[in-house]
Amino acid sequence: MEKESIKKEVVVVGGGPAGLSGAIEAAKAGARVTLIDENDRAGGQLFKQIHRFFGSSEHKAGIRGYDIGKQLLQEAKDLDVEVMLNTVVWGIFKNGLLGIKRENKTEILVAKRILIATGASENPLSFPGWTLPGVMGAGAAQTMINLHRVLPGRKIVMVGSGNVGLIVSYQLLQAGAEVLVIVEVLPRIGGYLVHAAKIRRMGVPVLTSHTILKAEGKNEVEKVVIAKVDKKFKPIKGSEKKLKADLVCLAVGLEPLAELCWMAGCRFFYSRILGGFVPLHNKNMQTSIPHLYVAGDVSGVEEASTAMEEGKLAGIAMTESLGYISHQEAKKKKNVIQERLLALRQGPFGEERNQEKEKIYEIF
Numbered sequence: 001m002e003k004e005s006i007k008k009e010v011v012v013v014g015g016g017p018a019g020l021s022g023a024i025e026a027a028k029a030g031a032r033v034t035l036i037d038e039n040d041r042a043g044g045q046l047f048k049q050i051h052r053f054f055g056s057s058e059h060k061a062g063i064r065g066y067d068i069g070k071q072l073l074q075e076a077k078d079l080d081v082e083v084m085l086n087t088v089v090w091g092i093f094k095n096g097l098l099g100i101k102r103e104n105k106t107e108i109l110v111a112k113r114i115l116i117a118t119g120a121s122e123n124p125l126s127f128p129g130w131t132l133p134g135v136m137g138a139g140a141a142q143t144m145i146n147l148h149r150v151l152p153g154r155k156i157v158m159v160g161s162g163n164v165g166l167i168v169s170y171q172l173l174q175a176g177a178e179v180l181v182i183v184e185v186l187p188r189i190g191g192y193l194v195h196a197a198k199i200r201r202m203g204v205p206v207l208t209s210h211t212i213l214k215a216e217g218k219n220e221v222e223k224v225v226i227a228k229v230d231k232k233f234k235p236i237k238g239s240e241k242k243l244k245a246d247l248v249c250l251a252v253g254l255e256p257l258a259e260l261c262w263m264a265g266c267r268f269f270y271s272r273i274l275g276g277f278v279p280l281h282n283k284n285m286q287t288s289i290p291h292l293y294v295a296g297d298v299s300g301v302e303e304a305s306t307a308m309e310e311g312k313l314a315g316i317a318m319t320e321s322l323g324y325i326s327h328q329e330a331k332k333k334k335n336v337i338q339e340r341l342l343a344l345r346q347g348p349f350g351e352e353r354n355q356e357k358e359k360i361y362e363i364f
């Protein structure tokens with residue numbers, strides 16, 4: 001298989017903020033980089049993010065996600081990163097071999113270093129009626145409104161009040177839909193209160209200690225039943241409310257999309273805080289398989305800003321190991337990025353994640 005394979009130096013799987021940043025950093029150091037993404041445009045989640053980012057100017061605060069995407073794509077182009085679009089990586093094997101599919105053809109690549117930056121997938125939630133048309137992930141609804149300009153429903157029940165639930169609710173309102181309610185099973189709102197306040201100002205109730213019981217309809221969602229839950233998350237009889245709705249959006253968490261890492265034989269660690277099973281990695285973003293690196297949501301679900309920093313770390317570490325930059329220079333660069341990551345991982349959500357990441361580095 002190795003003889004028939006196409007030789008590459010650094011292959012990055014996934015063109016979201018993590019993959020693009022890793023590709024740019026590796027190309028800056030002089031490596032020949034190939035970036036692969038299954039979509040017809042690289043950028044990952046960034047092109048769905050029409051809101052301005054938080055943080056400091058180093059973290060591109062105040063800039064809208066899609067503008068960050070455009071900037072990164074331009075940088076990658078200027079650095080001659082080879083970009084393979086509409087291409088799926090379906091397998092990663094021993095000795096740097098990757099199986100890809102493009103234009104209906106299967107090809108085998110072999111790379112000296114691989115960065116897996118495949119992002120995360122949305123968690124499902126099952127309840128009677130959950131397979132009816134009109135029940136979808138909040139991220140899918142966001143893709144429909146912000147990328148394809150299609151409104152997936154007019155009367156919406158959002159399940160989950162994390163940042164995804166809050167932000168997508170706001171964007172659905174901007175797109176002309178009515179968000180009837182956001183239900184949250186926990187006794188508190190999951191996301192940033194600034195997002196929740198915006199939603200509430202627009203008249204959307206955020207009901208904590210509430211859940212969805214069922215969706216009803218003949219061929220698609222027509223009605224949704226919600227109810228209050230007790231301390232043990234059991235629905236309280238008599239608290240049910242029936243709403244006339246045509247869309248249920250599920251924003252109940254994201255999980256690292258790590259199949260390729262499983263396939264490659266990476267060691268894993270379970271972290272509830274980081275979204276589930278996470279490939280073990282060190283501070284260089286190197287996995288238990290030395291030529292394989294991870295960055296972004298696949299290495300633990302966080303945010304686009306941390307994904308970019310982790311991508312840069314991986315890019316530097318890969319090119320350091322290939323001899324493009326000295327250990328001293330790499331150390332200096334990595335220290336600056338670690339400082340920025342620490343700054344990003346502050347606050348109640350960030351600190352938990354920081355502790356979890358430290359645990360992972362230690363176990364590694």
Ligand SMILES: Cc1cc2nc3c(=O)[nH]c(=O)nc-3n(C[C@H](O)[C@H](O)[C@H](O)COP(=O)(O)OP(=O)(O)OC[C@H]3O[C@@H](n4cnc5c(N)ncnc54)[C@H](O)[C@@H]3O)c2cc1C
Nearest residue numbers: 014016017018038044045089118119296297303304305307
């Ligand atoms: C609704 C919503 C709002 C958000 N708002 C913010 C925010 O305000 N600020 C912030 O910092 N973060 C925000 N985030 C989080 C942020 O989008 C993610 O943390 C970030 O995009 C992760 O980057 P990534 O590069 O790891 O993954 P992604 O951006 O998901 O990119 C992964 C890419 O890999 C591709 N891919 C996957 N598998 C394969 C394969 N086998 N072959 C080829 N290609 C593959 C995917 O199609 C995708 O293009 C938000 C997320 C959501 C869902």
